[in-house]
Amino acid sequence: MSTLETFRLETRAWLEENCPxxxxxxxxxxxxxxxxxxxxxxxxxxxxxxxxMVDRGWTVPTWPxxxxxxxxxxxxxxxxxEEMSRxxxxxxxxxxxxxxxxxxxxxxGNPTQQAEHLPKIARGEIRxxxxxxxxxxxxxLASLQTRAEDRGxxxxxxxxxxxxxxxxxxxxxxxxxRTDTSVKHDGISFxxxxxxxxxxxxxxxxxxxxxxxxxxxxxxxVEVPKGNLVGELNSGWTIAKELLxxxxxxxxxxxxxxxxxxxxxxxxxxxxxxxxDGRIGDAGxxxxxxxxxxxxxxxxLTIRRAGQESESGTANGGASSMFKYFGTEQNKAKFELIxxxxxxxxxxxxxxxxxxxxxxxxxxxxxxxxxxxxGGTSEVQLNxxxxxxxxxxx
Numbered sequence: 001m002s003t004l005e006t007f008r009l010e011t012r013a014w015l016e017e018n019c020p021x022x023x024x025x026x027x028x029x030x031x032x033x034x035x036x037x038x039x040x041x042x043x044x045x046x047x048x049x050x051x052x053m054v055d056r057g058w059t060v061p062t063w064p065x066x067x068x069x070x071x072x073x074x075x076x077x078x079x080x081x082e083e084m085s086r087x088x089x090x091x092x093x094x095x096x097x098x099x100x101x102x103x104x105x106x107x108x109g110n111p112t113q114q115a116e117h118l119p120k121i122a123r124g125e126i127r128x129x130x131x132x133x134x135x136x137x138x139x140x141l142a143s144l145q146t147r148a149e150d151r152g153x154x155x156x157x158x159x160x161x162x163x164x165x166x167x168x169x170x171x172x173x174x175x176x177x178r179t180d181t182s183v184k185h186d187g188i189s190f191x192x193x194x195x196x197x198x199x200x201x202x203x204x205x206x207x208x209x210x211x212x213x214x215x216x217x218x219x220x221x222v223e224v225p226k227g228n229l230v231g232e233l234n235s236g237w238t239i240a241k242e243l244l245x246x247x248x249x250x251x252x253x254x255x256x257x258x259x260x261x262x263x264x265x266x267x268x269x270x271x272x273x274x275x276x277d278g279r280i281g282d283a284g285x286x287x288x289x290x291x292x293x294x295x296x297x298x299x300x301l302t303i304r305r306a307g308q309e310s311e312s313g314t315a316n317g318g319a320s321s322m323f324k325y326f327g328t329e330q331n332k333a334k335f336e337l338i339x340x341x342x343x344x345x346x347x348x349x350x351x352x353x354x355x356x357x358x359x360x361x362x363x364x365x366x367x368x369x370x371x372x373x374x375g376g377t378s379e380v381q382l383n384x385x386x387x388x389x390x391x392x393x394x
Contacts, residue, residue, distance in 0.1 A: 004075055004076070004079065007076055007079060008079045008083065011079060011080055011083050012083050012086075012087075014056075015083055015084065015087050015089060016087065018052045019049060019052075019084075019087060019089045020045035020048055020049055021045075022043055022045045023045055023046070023049045023089060023090045023092075024087055024088040024089060024090070025088065025090075027090045027091075029360075030042055031043050031046060032094055033046050033047075033050055033092065033093055033094060033124070034093075034094050034095065034124075034127050034166070034169065035050075035093055035095060035123075035124025035125065035126070035127055036124070036125070036126060036127030036169065036170070036171050037125070037126070037127070037171050038169075039124065039127075046090075046092075049089075049090065049092050050092045050093055050124060053092040053093070054068070054092075054093075054122065054123050054124065056070060057069050057070030057071065057122070058070050058080060058092075059092055059093045059095075059098065059122055059123075059124065060098055060102065060121070060122045061076070061077045061080055062074065062077045063102065063106070063118065063122060064106075067106075067114060067115075067118035067119050067122060068118065068119040068121075068122030068123055069122060078304065093124045095121060095124065095127070095128065096127075096128045096129060096130060096165070096166075097117075097120075097121035097126065097127075097128040098121060098122075100128075100130060100174075100243050101117075101121070101128055101174050101243070102118060102121050103242075103243075104230075104239050104242055104243045105117060105118060105230065106118070107242070108190075108230055108231040108239050109230055112227070113192075113227075113228075113230065117192070126171045126172055127166070127169060127170050127171045127172075128170055128171070128172050128173065128174060129164050129165060129166055129167045129169075129170035129172075129173050129174075129195070129217075130164065130165065130173070130174060130175075131146075131161045131164060131167075131173045131174065131175030131176060131217060132144075132161070132175075132176055132240070133161060133162050133163045133164075134146060134159070134160060134161055134162060135160060135162050138162075138163075138377075139376075139377060139379070139380050141176075141240070142184050142185045142188065142237060143184065144159075144176055144177075144178060144188065145159060145178060146158070146159025146160065146161065146175070146176070146177050146178060146219065147159055147177065147178050147179075147181075148177035148178065148179050148189060148191065148224070150179070151223075153225070153226060154223045154224055154225050154226060155177070155179075155191065155223070155224045155226065155229075156221055156222070156223060156224075157175075157177055157191075157193075157199075157219045157221075157222040157223075157224055158219055158220060158221060158222070159177070159218075159219050160216065160217065160218050160219070161175070161216070161217040161219075162205075162214075162215075162216050162217070163205075163214045163215075163373075163374065164202070164214065164215045164216070164217040165213055165214055165215075165374070166213065166215075167195070167202040167215035167217045168202040168204050168212075168215050170195050171194065171195055171196075172192060172193065172194055172195060173192070173193060173195055173217075174190065174191075174192050174230075174243075175190075175191055175192070175193065176188055176189070176190060176236055176240055177189055177191055177236070179233055179234055179236075180234050185237045186234055186237065187234055188234065188236040188237045188240065189229060189231075189233055189234055189235070189236040190229070190230045190231055190235075190236035190239045190240065191224055191228050191229050191230065191236075192224075192228045192230060193222065193224040193228055197222050197223065197224070198221075198222070198223075199219060199220040199221045199222040199223075200217070200218070200219060200222055201217070201218040201220070202215045202216070202217050202218075203215060203216040203217075203218075207366070207367065207370065208366045208369070209363045209364070209366035209367040210349075210363055210366075211363070211367060213367075213370075214370075244320070244375070244376065245320040265289050265292065265293075265334055265337050265338055265341065266280065266289060266293070268338050268341050268342055268361075269282070269285060269286070269289060269337075269341035271342075272341050272342045272343060272345065273285065273341055282341075285337070285340055285341060288337060288340075289337060292330075292333060292334060292337060295330060296330065299323075299326060299327065299330060302323075303323060306319050306323070318384055318385050318388035318389040321376075321380075321381040321384040321385050321388070322381075322385055322389070324375060324376065324381050325378055325381040325382065325385070327371075328371035328372050328378065329372070329378070331368055331371055332368050332369065332371060332372065334368075335364065335365040335368045338361060338365065339365060342358070342361060345358045345361075346358065346361045346362055346365065347362055348361070348362050349362055349363075
């Protein structure tokens with residue numbers, strides 16, 4: 001038996017023994033674990049599951065063990081993911097620290113910063129948000145104007161960010177600031193600071209789904225120690241671009257996260273349209289759903305292949321944009337199929353006449369519309385693909 005086969009069997013046995021039964025069910029939105037200083041656990045098993053995965057280092061399985069990771073190889077991490085999926089295990093911790101900040105901190109952070117922040121991310125002790133977009137710097141992010149003035153032993157930050165996901169719940173922020181006004185891309189720096197710092201204010205933005213995922217964030221004379229600068233001064237754009245690749249890769253699979261609190265398309269279609277010989281009653285919709293499921297499977301396999309190519313150094317430079325574009329469009333298409341299947345029931349907003357699941361369907365469908373905006377709009381991704389993949393002129 002190969003080493004990887006042994007690892008699979010050991011991982012399967014450990015998950016069977018340690019993953020609580022309630023953590024093997026679809027995850028409602030209000031049971032999602034984000035960690036942080038004010039972490040709450042609606043389901044007590046969520047805390048048990050998180051603690052067990054933290055002890056194993058499997059919240060960040062490929063990170064070095066010195067930073068709270070599992071020290072697994074890419075192949076071992078793939079097996080862990082497959083075995084968790086087979087058992088239906090919930091993600092123990094949702095974290096922008098894991099999906100976005102951590103990878104660039106491993107590359108660009110100094111030893112002091114890595115030792116300070118990475119273990120806390122792995123344990124879910126600090127909840128992070130991202131300070132990128134501004135009212136006048138969205139698609140053209142490099143035109144950002146939030147200033148960081150050198151005041152000797154610290155920077156003084158003034159400016160505004162927008163679409164800051166979960167800023168009102170975050171403990172710390174990783175933020176792009178302008179440290180040189182004479183140039184565009186080469187005048188940006190990447191800093192970290194505590195959201196409880198004097199001068200930080202957040203204002204949630206209510207979406208059409210009724211939720212307030214995004215915020216406006218204001219900085220007024222916020223003092224940030226110079227030790228919180230990541231990388232070199234004015235080298236933030238390089239870090240920002242790499243972080244965006246990780247973010248877009250995360251958003252590309254957003255359907256599994258945002259859609260995780262609703263049943264699958266097939267189950268909904270069978271519920272509302274009935275079955276004929278065990279199959280969805282509407283033949284036309286059945287074909288559409290089959291095509292969608294095949295696309296999902298092909299997409300998952302393509303992401304896996306891209307991961308292997310990345311490890312071997314043969315990855316396509318525009319892969320993250322391609323994945324982000326296709327993944328978000330695929331997720332939106334899923335909810336359009338759900339609406340076709342459930343009909344008026346999927347438009348339920350509130351009231352005792354509707355099942356809680358139907359109200360969730362409607363709000364999650366509306367939330368999916370934001371997928372093509374966050375992390376860089378679909379139009380921006382298509383521009384990146386045109387330039388980097390197809391080689392088309394500007």
